Amino acid sequence: RxxxxxxxxxxxxxxxxxxxxxxxxxxxxxxxxxxxxxxxxxxxxxxxxxxxxxxxxxxxxxxxxxxxxxxxxxxxxxxxxxxxxxxxxxxxxxxxxxxxxxxxxxxxxxxxxxxxxxxxxxxxxxxxxxxxxxxxxxxxxxxxxxxxxxRAVAEGRLYDMVRTYGLPEPLWNVDLRLPGGPCLGGVDAYWPEQAVAVELDARAPLHGGPDGGGRREEHEAGRPGYAAEREHLERLGVTVVRLAPRGLRDASEQQAVVVRTALMAAADREPAAYVTVLPR
Incomplete structure (x- = not known):
């Protein structure tokens, strides 16, 4: 078989x-x-x-x-x-x-x-x-x-997608900051010339003890302030593309098309604000 x-x-x-x-x-x-x-x-x-x-x-x-x-x-x-x-x-x-x-x-x-x-x-x-x-x-x-x-498996799929479908090599796993200002958040991949960021949507739901209380955690994008960080980046002209691990596993070519389209659309957008890129 x-x-x-x-x-x-x-x-x-x-x-x-x-x-x-x-x-x-x-x-x-x-x-x-x-x-x-x-x-x-x-x-x-x-x-x-x-x-x-x-x-x-x-x-x-x-x-x-x-x-x-x-x-x-x-x-x-x-x-x-x-x-x-x-x-x-x-x-x-x-x-x-x-x-x-x-x-x-x-x-x-x-x-x-x-x-x-x-x-x-x-x-x-x-x-x-x-x-x-x-x-x-x-x-x-x-x-x-x-x-x-x-998370490591999803990151590996993201690396494979970029290289398999010939996308430009991004900066991997970086924090974005305003010059001399606060951190705008971390992203999994960033193309500074096009101001396009990719973030893995690797969220897991809140979890706690059997009685609904006790230990409660938030994983990845579920943390407080996450939505505000994403909105702030968008206001600054940074396009944030969110990819789900399942999509990278089952439909990597379609996900590559989404990223490539965002990169190509950068030429038709207003220039993004300058941001500092630091290793995460």
Missing amino acids: APASGRRGVPAQPERETGPESGYGEAMITGLSALALYGFAAAPPTSAAGIDVLVPRTRRLRSVGYVRLVRSPGTPRAEQVDGLPVAPVERALADAVAGLTDPLAVRGLLIEAVRGGYCEPATVVRELSRAKLLGLPQVVRAVDSFLAEG
């Missing part, structure tokens, strides 16, 4: 498709069992871990033998992996993490999800938040590393 993924540096994954249910109703494999089917190296073989099956809470079923039921008020739409109904990766991750106490094991699964191109960090964080897992100590220790890994 041909590899399901042709992206450079991404391991081959099993065939996946989302389609009509095929006789299994709303039941689907989840947790470590599902991750093993997706090809996660950090997940133990299904025979060693047993099989977790996600079912609606209203179903009158019970666990038996090596099959453990995971009950939920609602179930996502299953993906078909090798002919079996499997929960989406982010849901399978959340169900797997719920049963783990080792922070290294949690971190390994989360990082493999991003590094292997299975899903984006923001979708995983949303699912962990929905399951009220973000306040668990083993998850708290893993999430920051996971988000940093996701």
Whole structure:
């Protein structure tokens, strides 16, 4: 069977498709069992871990033998992996993490999800938040590393996009300031002659403990004052192009067209205010 993924540096994954249910109703494999089917190296073989099956809470079923039921008020739409109904990766991750106490094991699964191109960090964080897992100590220790890994992967895709599609080489990872004035904010790439900046929209939602309080963080663009910084740059004549990691992964050519169009449009705009560029 041909590899399901042709992206450079991404391991081959099993065939996946989302389609009509095929006789299994709303039941689907989840947790470590599902991750093993997706090809996660950090997940133990299904025979060693047993099989977790996600079912609606209203179903009158019970666990038996090596099959453990995971009950939920609602179930996502299953993906078909090798002919079996499997929960989406982010849901399978959340169900797997719920049963783990080792922070290294949690971190390994989360990082493999991003590094292997299975899903984006923001979708995983949303699912962990929905399951009220973000306040668990083993998850708290893993999430920051996971988000940093996701950011590094997105930056790598941005570098590849610029070089693959022949865009001019920008200044990478810089802070913009008014001469002698305050910092206007950091950007991931900047073309000073055209006054065009690219910023990765690598935001993750606020997260806290199971009770909704406790530890709360903002990642990347979610920090206070972010919108004001972007508006200030635009008023100064700097065009800010925001690219989503998913777009860089799945539609890099279209994203390159967006950036190239912004660079070409610079000739028709009023000159931007002079800004100082410093390494970030």
